[in-house]
Amino acid sequence: MESLSQLMQLLFSGLTIGSIYALIAIGFVITYNITGVLNFAQGEFAMLGALLTISMSSAGLPLYLAVIVAILIVMMVGGLFERAAIYPARKSSVATLIIITIGVSFVFRGAAIFIWGTQPHSLTPFSGNTPIRIFEAVLLPQSLWAVGISLAALAGMYYFFNKTYTGKAVTACVMNRFAAQLMGIKPEKMSFLSISLSAGLGALAGIIIAPISGASYQMGLMLGMKAFIAAVIGGLTNAPAAVLGAFLIGIIEAFSEGYLSSGYKDAVSFAVLLLVLFFMPNGLFSKKSGKRV
Amino acid sequence: MISVHNLSVNHGHLKIIKEISFSVGKGEIVSIVGANGAGKSTLLGGIAGIYSPAAGSIQMEDEELAKKSPVDIVRKGVTLVPERRQIFDGLTVEDNLILGSYHRYSKEKKQCLQDLEMVYAYFPKLAAMKSRLGGLLSGGEQQMLAIGRGLMAKPKLLMLDEPSLGLAPLIVREIMNILVQLRNITSTSILLVEQNIKAALSISDRGFVLERGSIVLEGEAKSLLQNQSIKDAYLGASPSLQE
Ligand SMILES: Nc1ncnc2c1ncn2[C@@H]1O[C@H](COP(=O)(O)OP(=O)(O)OP(=O)(O)O)[C@@H](O)[C@H]1O
Numbered sequence: 001m002e003s004l005s006q007l008m009q010l011l012f013s014g015l016t017i018g019s020i021y022a023l024i025a026i027g028f029v030i031t032y033n034i035t036g037v038l039n040f041a042q043g044e045f046a047m048l049g050a051l052l053t054i055s056m057s058s059a060g061l062p063l064y065l066a067v068i069v070a071i072l073i074v075m076m077v078g079g080l081f082e083r084a085a086i087y088p089a090r091k092s093s094v095a096t097l098i099i100i101t102i103g104v105s106f107v108f109r110g111a112a113i114f115i116w117g118t119q120p121h122s123l124t125p126f127s128g129n130t131p132i133r134i135f136e137a138v139l140l141p142q143s144l145w146a147v148g149i150s151l152a153a154l155a156g157m158y159y160f161f162n163k164t165y166t167g168k169a170v171t172a173c174v175m176n177r178f179a180a181q182l183m184g185i186k187p188e189k190m191s192f193l194s195i196s197l198s199a200g201l202g203a204l205a206g207i208i209i210a211p212i213s214g215a216s217y218q219m220g221l222m223l224g225m226k227a228f229i230a231a232v233i234g235g236l237t238n239a240p241a242a243v244l245g246a247f248l249i250g251i252i253e254a255f256s257e258g259y260l261s262s263g264y265k266d267a268v269s270f271a272v273l274l275l276v277l278f279f280m281p282n283g284l285f286s287k288k289s290g291k292r293v
Numbered sequence: 294m295i296s297v298h299n300l301s302v303n304h305g306h307l308k309i310i311k312e313i314s315f316s317v318g319k320g321e322i323v324s325i326v327g328a329n330g331a332g333k334s335t336l337l338g339g340i341a342g343i344y345s346p347a348a349g350s351i352q353m354e355d356e357e358l359a360k361k362s363p364v365d366i367v368r369k370g371v372t373l374v375p376e377r378r379q380i381f382d383g384l385t386v387e388d389n390l391i392l393g394s395y396h397r398y399s400k401e402k403k404q405c406l407q408d409l410e411m412v413y414a415y416f417p418k419l420a421a422m423k424s425r426l427g428g429l430l431s432g433g434e435q436q437m438l439a440i441g442r443g444l445m446a447k448p449k450l451l452m453l454d455e456p457s458l459g460l461a462p463l464i465v466r467e468i469m470n471i472l473v474q475l476r477n478i479t480s481t482s483i484l485l486v487e488q489n490i491k492a493a494l495s496i497s498d499r500g501f502v503l504e505r506g507s508i509v510l511e512g513e514a515k516s517l518l519q520n521q522s523i524k525d526a527y528l529g530a531s532p533s534l535q536e
């Protein structure tokens with residue numbers, strides 16, 4: 001019984017962290033599909049979202065309002081990032097664009113140290129801290145929030161890209177940029193829209209993980225890397241596959257933390273990344289190929 | 294309707310289109326024919342704003358279109374149905390069509406949905422496969438979809454780049470008939486680029502022959518069809534290959 005409850009416990013914490021990675025990974029995929037850019041600043045949006053929410057909520061704003069305002073601000077930051085850093089360099093080589101995004105991530109981290117310092121900050125959980133017992137496992141309410149909000153956001157993304165007119169236009173632009181232009185769709189506008197959206201998803205991820213693991217200027221780096229691994233596992237262009245990859249990484253991490261040692265979890269994730277890159281460079285689910293947002 | 298004057302289009306430093314002038318009147322069907330690499334697609338791309346013209350002007354109803362962006366050109370009523378169809382493989386037939394009206398959709402959604410029904414009336418086959426993915430259609434169906442998508446932009450001038458490419462003669466005839474019908478009913482002007490000279494000229498009012506970026510011959514479509522040098526160069530040698 002002891003081992004079963006530990007198993008459930010690890011599974012839940014894997015799903016929790018996996019759902020966070022999923023939100024950031026989707027941002028990676030959306031950005032990559034539209035702009036061809038691997039945005040290594042993606043994790044920083046999570047950091048900004050978390051720290052902004054903490055500041056505004058400690059300044060007295062109700063939590064829900066702080067969350068919404070923080071997401072909107074980060075979406076604007078994302079849009080600004082696209083206009084100032086990605087758009088002017090859109091004709092540069094892939095390597096140049098990657099270096100730009102890495103440079104921008106340093107800028108974000110530096111700004112965060114300047115504003116929030118190097119100390120970790122904490123955010124109160126959305127609905128208390130009384131643990132819930134499910135299947136012998138002890139669950140914090142925040143984990144349920146994390147999984148629930150992530151799944152809702154993912155469903156929202158699915159709806160946006162597949163059911164709304166603007167979402168379909170973005171999808172069309174990914175499928176055939178040339179034809180989309182002939183119809184009057186502006187790829188630059190779609191790329192602005194997508195990067196803001198990705199930034200908003202990243203902010204949301206940072207905000208829901210903050211009550212669990214705290215927030216600091218450097219949290220974006222690891223979150224971004226893990227989400228990147230998830231996106232690569234999914235083949236980089238396939239959003240649903242990236243979500244699966246994210247949950248896979250989350251669960252693998254939780255188990256290696258629980259059964260090996262917490263020091264190993266990052267190493268295990270990177271080992272998975274290398275294995276995928278060596279043996280299945282198009283992602284674990286590459287059979288279902290075809291670019292979709 | 295539209296008049297092109299001394300238009301030049303380059304690819305890099307290569308002059309591909311060299312000071313071409315021609316016009317298309319309202320409700321007129323004009324063909325541009327020529328061999329592979331003559332510059333037909335480059336010319337249409339230049340008019341549609343995909344390639345920025347190096348020199349010359351494109352006048353449409355007293356407005357200059359040269360150097361405008363593809364979006365502005367679509368808004369002014371010039372739509373290109375591109376070479377090799379270029380439909381959105383992973384979107385349904387209906388989504389492909391409705392996205393064709395992107396430049397006006399937010400302003401006149403109702404009208405766009407009505408126009409969708411009009412396109413289905415021109416292409417009943419498409420109506421029967423609304424929710425099928427574009428990539429799963431046959432070549433002929435994809436071409437109809439590409440034309441239908443172009444019509445959804447509500448063009449005053451519809452430009453088509455080799456709509457007969459890779460299609461069986463029967464389907465080619467069907468498509469050409471629909472173009473004539475479209476012109477007769479809506480007075481849309483049509484600029485048709487083709488290698489299938491017979492099919493193109495047989496529905497056209499006038500035609501041009503393009504060779505290495507210049508117009509080498511022009512005239513009434515009927516007389517071009519009878520022209521000896523065209524017969525020799527394009528129609529004579531192997532009639533079985535030319536439709
Ligand atoms: N994007 C491009 N960059 C550089 N050169 C190009 C480009 N597109 C076309 N060309 C060149 O321009 C010339 C004309 O090409 P274009 O595609 O306009 O010919 P076309 O008449 O449409 O031929 P086809 O019948 O094969 O479609 C060719 O020599 C081609 O190699």
Ligand SMILES: [Mg+2]
Nearest residue numbers: 333334335376
């Ligand atoms: Mg061509």
